Amino acid sequence: MDQHIVAGFGGIYSSYTVHEIKKTVAPEAIKLFFVDLFSDVSDEPLYLNNAQFMSDVASKLEIELVNVDVSKSSEKKLDTILTDNLAAKLSSFAEQITEMYEDLSKVTVHFPATPLCLKGQNRICVESVENEWADTYEVRALFEKLLPQVNVVFSLEGLDEKVNIKEEIQDKWEVELPRSERKRVHIAMFSGGAGSAYVAYYMVQAYGKENCKLFFTNTLWEDEDNLRFMDEVSEYVGLEITEILDGRTPEEVFFDMRYLGNSRLAKCSEELKVRQTLVYLEELRDNEQVEPILYFGIAPHEKHRRDDSHVKRKNNIIEENSADMNIRKAAGIRSFYAHFPLEPIETRFPLIETLREDVDAKGIIQFEWGISLPRMYTAAIEAAEVDGNILAQKLVEKGINGFSHANCGGRCVRGGFQHYATLFAIWPDQYQEQEDMENRFREHFEKNVSILKKDGGPYTLKQYREDMEANGVEKYLFQPDDTIPCVCSFS
Numbered sequence: 001m002d003q004h005i006v007a008g009f010g011g012i013y014s015s016y017t018v019h020e021i022k023k024t025v026a027p028e029a030i031k032l033f034f035v036d037l038f039s040d041v042s043d044e045p046l047y048l049n050n051a052q053f054m055s056d057v058a059s060k061l062e063i064e065l066v067n068v069d070v071s072k073s074s075e076k077k078l079d080t081i082l083t084d085n086l087a088a089k090l091s092s093f094a095e096q097i098t099e100m101y102e103d104l105s106k107v108t109v110h111f112p113a114t115p116l117c118l119k120g121q122n123r124i125c126v127e128s129v130e131n132e133w134a135d136t137y138e139v140r141a142l143f144e145k146l147l148p149q150v151n152v153v154f155s156l157e158g159l160d161e162k163v164n165i166k167e168e169i170q171d172k173w174e175v176e177l178p179r180s181e182r183k184r185v186h187i188a189m190f191s192g193g194a195g196s197a198y199v200a201y202y203m204v205q206a207y208g209k210e211n212c213k214l215f216f217t218n219t220l221w222e223d224e225d226n227l228r229f230m231d232e233v234s235e236y237v238g239l240e241i242t243e244i245l246d247g248r249t250p251e252e253v254f255f256d257m258r259y260l261g262n263s264r265l266a267k268c269s270e271e272l273k274v275r276q277t278l279v280y281l282e283e284l285r286d287n288e289q290v291e292p293i294l295y296f297g298i299a300p301h302e303k304h305r306r307d308d309s310h311v312k313r314k315n316n317i318i319e320e321n322s323a324d325m326n327i328r329k330a331a332g333i334r335s336f337y338a339h340f341p342l343e344p345i346e347t348r349f350p351l352i353e354t355l356r357e358d359v360d361a362k363g364i365i366q367f368e369w370g371i372s373l374p375r376m377y378t379a380a381i382e383a384a385e386v387d388g389n390i391l392a393q394k395l396v397e398k399g400i401n402g403f404s405h406a407n408c409g410g411r412c413v414r415g416g417f418q419h420y421a422t423l424f425a426i427w428p429d430q431y432q433e434q435e436d437m438e439n440r441f442r443e444h445f446e447k448n449v450s451i452l453k454k455d456g457g458p459y460t461l462k463q464y465r466e467d468m469e470a471n472g473v474e475k476y477l478f479q480p481d482d483t484i485p486c487v488c489s490f491s
């Protein structure tokens with residue numbers, strides 16, 4: 001009897017290959033060989049359930065499962081452009097077949113491959129670990145060298161594009177997909193930043209709006225023009241905003257925590273943004289059985305940009321010890337989402353890793369999309385032109401057009417001296433609001449605490465305002481802060 005072996009790499013394509021050949025071949029003539037490509041070479045827990053998935057599929061389709069012993073790799077040097085890992089494991093696979101079958105001429109090996117109709121499409125369905133070895137011809141060439149007697153085929157190549165493999169496995173077979181095979185949902189973290197608006201656009205172009213979300217955690221301190229900007233971007237990109245709300249303002253968080261946020265510790269960000277985001281993502285996983293991928297609009301810092309905008313960036317440049325503070329911040333975000341959620345969540349930074357370095361998100365949004373930036377980015381220009389504010393004119397002359405980030409209406413407790421001097425110069429009423437907020441906290445808890453610190457001790461916004469009034473604001477406007485903006489500034 002002819003024998004059929006399906007090469008299973010833990011994904012949907014090998015599973016569906018078994019299903020397809022079962023239409024014409026008796027189950028006893030089919031075996032599913034699981035070749036574990038990942039768990040010994042990757043720390044990614046993403047691959048942990050692939051073995052379980054293969055076992056569930058075999059039992060559902062009533063096919064014998066054979067686990068290939070990938071530790072028994074051949075020492076033989078293989079002439080191939082495939083990775084060493086893939087080549088060695090294919091060689092173990094070939095050896096095990098040789099040991100199990102006497103007449104190899106009666107054996108057909110079915111490799112999983114992306115169906116031709118899905119290649120190049122941005123359908124979620126094509127995201128599978130079995131896409132990761134894209135060069136099927138090289139796989140065939142190597143395997144034919146290793147086992148010239150067997151017949152090698154790619155049985156899914158002609159699959160009808162209407163078949164939704166993942167849905168069928170989940171809903172009809174009732175087999176739970178492993179994380180590596182779950183539907184991906186691409187989520188742009190968005191709070192009115194120009195970079196994140198551009199990244200959302202890029203994400204939708206790449207994956208289709210049906211697979212994407214625009215995610216906004218509202219702190220209730222947002223400037224109203226940010227909300228206008230977000231609505232316009234949402235309409236342009238074609239994605240509704242998914243808004244999540246804790247319901248408290250940062251001030252209410254400070255009171256609840258009995259701790260006034262400052263440049264070192266901002267509980268408001270943790271409570272109103274990070275916690276809300278994590279809860280939302282876990283619910284997505286539990287309720288919709290999807291795997292989120294988060295997108296951030298962080299760009300390399302201007303002064304660290306290299307003049308290589310004509311080439312694509314490498315993937316491995318997000319490093320914690322980068323000279324670029326923004327890249328360090330991205331590394332921190334990546335590490336956070338790799339460790340804090342119940343299971344790690346993938347993070348992507350297209351402006352650093354994928355897109356050309358010289359993307360001028362602000363210019364594109366204004367002049368190509370026709371959307372005005374949030375007024376916080378241009379507040380100095382407006383104050384200079386409309387109100388004739390002399391300090392604002394000086395800021396604009398020095399290239400400072402507004403606030404460096406657009407969150408919390410200029411009242412970010414992680415802002416430093418320059419930030420608050422700018423706020424005082426351009427939006428004195430907002431400065432006063434923040435000064436009053438600080439006072440309320442100090443009086444309520446009878447604590448000598450403050451948002452800013454000077455000489456290692458408290459230095460209130462009232463003191464700072466009085467100093468600015470006595471010495472002239474200008475003295476404080478042009479001394480760059482060395483504080484690191486919070487994660488809020490990158491969404």
Ligand code: SF4
Nearest residue numbers: 266268408412413488
């Ligand atoms: S932007 Fe600043 S004030 Fe607002 S939530 Fe983030 S850390 Fe807190």
